[in-house]
Amino acid sequence: MxxxxxxxxxxxxxxxxxxxxxxxxxxxxxxxxxxxxxxxxxxxxxxxxxxxxxxxxxxxxxxxxxxxxxxxxxxxxxxxxxxxxxxxxxxxxxxxxxxxxxxxxxxxxxxxxxxxxxxxxxxxxxxxxxxxxxxxxxxxxxxxxxxxxxxxxxxxxxxxxxxxxxxxxxxxxxxxxxxxxxxxxxxxxxxxxxxxxxxxxxxxxxxxxxxxxxxxxxxxxxxxxxxxxxxxxxxxxxxxxxxxxxxxxxGKLLKEPNLPEKISMLKKHLDSEIAFRGEETGIKFFRKFYPCYIKNIRGGAEYRHRLVTELNYKNIISILDEILLNEKN
Ligand SMILES: Cc1cc2nc3c(=O)[nH]c(=O)nc-3n(C[C@H](O)[C@H](O)[C@H](O)COP(=O)(O)O)c2cc1C
Missing domain, CATH: 3.20.20.70 (Aldolase class I)
Incomplete structure (x- = not known):
């Protein structure tokens, strides 16, 4: 055999x-x-x-x-x-x-x-x-x-x-x-x-x-x-x-994730860090990842600044939703 x-x-x-x-x-x-x-x-x-x-x-x-x-x-x-x-x-x-x-x-x-x-x-x-x-x-x-x-x-x-x-x-x-x-x-x-x-x-x-x-x-x-x-x-x-x-x-080239997919990855990653480290530490730890997940978007610099300075989870999610909406329009 x-x-x-x-x-x-x-x-x-x-x-x-x-x-x-x-x-x-x-x-x-x-x-x-x-x-x-x-x-x-x-x-x-x-x-x-x-x-x-x-x-x-x-x-x-x-x-x-x-x-x-x-x-x-x-x-x-x-x-x-x-x-x-x-x-x-x-x-x-x-x-x-x-x-x-x-x-x-x-x-x-x-x-x-x-x-x-x-x-x-x-x-x-x-x-x-x-x-x-x-x-x-x-x-x-x-x-x-x-x-x-x-x-x-x-x-x-x-x-x-x-x-x-x-x-x-x-x-x-x-x-x-x-x-x-x-x-x-x-x-x-x-x-x-x-x-x-x-x-x-x-x-x-x-x-x-x-x-x-x-x-x-x-x-x-x-x-x-x-x-x-x-x-x-x-x-x-x-x-x-x-x-x-x-x-x-x-030899297959799989599709690169689009922005909604990247934001969904980002959310899962953020949630997992929070589950692992606790809310405040997890959110602070995660700051370095935002620029990597949301590259080349309209108004990127401002969104990145808002995200890395935000400590409230609900506000972070709102900013991410706003990014998606902004890209759609
Ligand atoms: C933030 C950061 C942390 C790194 N930490 C390590 C490390 O702990 N051990 C290590 O061998 N290399 C470390 N490196 C080097 C990377 O493993 C890698 O060799 C380097 O970034 C080049 O590969 P890349 O272009 O795919 O990132 C680090 C690099 C960066 C940017």
Missing amino acids: PTEQKICEIKIGNFSVNSKVSLSPLAGITDYVMRKLLREYSKTCLLTTEMISSEALVQKQDTNISYSDNKESPVSFQIEGHKPELMAKSAKILEKKADIIDINMGCPINKIVKGNDGCALMKNPELAKDIVIAVKETVNIPVTCKFRLGWGLDTKNFIEFAQIMQSAGASAVTVHARTRSQMYSGNADWKELSNLKGEIDIPYFANGDIDSPESAMKCLEISDADGIAVGRASMGDLSLIYRIEEYINT
């Missing part, structure tokens, strides 16, 4: 992901609520948590772990830090909830790199290697790393760095196709990532600037990557990752 053919499968160590698409970790964004909502669209994509500070987790100051109900699989938990022992301890705490442990080696922000965490590890491959070895020795699930092209434009070391991570035991890598010095400026250089092909034996995910099924396909072609990671663009469209998967798997 022929076995059923899977459309796409990426082997990450002993774990299989039946999708070429992963959700890129976004601190303060890809929380439990957003991951759960995304899962309603895509049953197969690899979800990733926001980065979890190893120091905070081990000192029990981080409650992120309770944000999972074990129904998120496939899910990767990302840890952040630079002390091998603490990273290993935090990976152990998270192991029960996670299918994969990912290590943050790409975060560019000052607060993180000044403590030798995040992208600073690209300047210290020996320490990065020790972290992977320590985590790998401690957990029985695959360990992956996420990093950038390098620290500066003149010091791109992602190929050598990926090889070192592989030799330390990493089962896959995700590379944001920018350097730390670029932060988020310019365009992600997908072509540069194609230089990884043949240089490592583990899968690599290309990341940066993917915002549609078409750009996802283009990125896969140009980077020659095994998979892709989608971050910011998923913020205002919970269906994007699913639509990308459909395009990759079947």
Whole structure:
């Protein structure tokens, strides 16, 4: 009997992901609520948590772990830090909830790199290697790393760095196709990532600037990557990752959600954050999402201003209804 053919499968160590698409970790964004909502669209994509500070987790100051109900699989938990022992301890705490442990080696922000965490590890491959070895020795699930092209434009070391991570035991890598010095400026250089092909034996995910099924396909072609990671663009469209998967798997371009559909997604997302965090905190937390859901609308700047300064739930719903009415007329 022929076995059923899977459309796409990426082997990450002993774990299989039946999708070429992963959700890129976004601190303060890809929380439990957003991951759960995304899962309603895509049953197969690899979800990733926001980065979890190893120091905070081990000192029990981080409650992120309770944000999972074990129904998120496939899910990767990302840890952040630079002390091998603490990273290993935090990976152990998270192991029960996670299918994969990912290590943050790409975060560019000052607060993180000044403590030798995040992208600073690209300047210290020996320490990065020790972290992977320590985590790998401690957990029985695959360990992956996420990093950038390098620290500066003149010091791109992602190929050598990926090889070192592989030799330390990493089962896959995700590379944001920018350097730390670029932060988020310019365009992600997908072509540069194609230089990884043949240089490592583990899968690599290309990341940066993917915002549609078409750009996802283009990125896969140009980077020659095994998979892709989608971050910011998923913020205002919970269906994007699913639509990308459909395009990759079947060539079908599903319709983009229109404004009424986006507002209905927004309301569900807002309601879920409120249910999870309580009304006042949920409403405040949600402010960053409005601009993503209501892009390119008439009078957008004014509506966004009103929404981000509004704390009353009923008034928020009225503003959203007003936006719909305004677009109809
Ligand atoms: C608000 C924000 C938070 C982020 N948080 C994380 C994080 O926790 N861990 C991480 O590895 N990368 C983080 N990133 C980087 C993204 O995962 C991703 O690499 C980057 O945004 C490029 O991909 P994109 O163009 O698809 O967004 C963050 C980016 C943004 C904008």
